[in-house]
Amino acid sequence: MFSSTKKLEALIEKLATDMEKMKLAEYIELLNNPRKLLWINFIAGVARGLGTAVGFTILFAIFLYFLQKLVLLKLPLISDFIADIVRMVQNNARAPKY
Numbered sequence: 001m002f003s004s005t006k007k008l009e010a011l012i013e014k015l016a017t018d019m020e021k022m023k024l025a026e027y028i029e030l031l032n033n034p035r036k037l038l039w040i041n042f043i044a045g046v047a048r049g050l051g052t053a054v055g056f057t058i059l060f061a062i063f064l065y066f067l068q069k070l071v072l073l074k075l076p077l078i079s080d081f082i083a084d085i086v087r088m089v090q091n092n093a094r095a096p097k098y
Contacts, residue, residue: 064089 019025030037064086071083 030040067082067086071079071086073079
């Protein structure tokens, strides 16, 4: 009976250590404070949205750059089509927004 008590104490100690590592108390505290939880989620959403917008802008700029280089190769049909697309994008970027 004494050895099972020792085993139980060791298991409880391990459980307490694991809960401490998981920061369970902080998580429960966060769940009990809805205002803080909403604020953290709002900031995370803004950061994700901003990162997505910047990422797509960079990818589109790289894509447009390669399209412009493809036009310079003077490929028949494809070159004219791509040139029209590039021109439309550039004109749209310069057009005043109302």
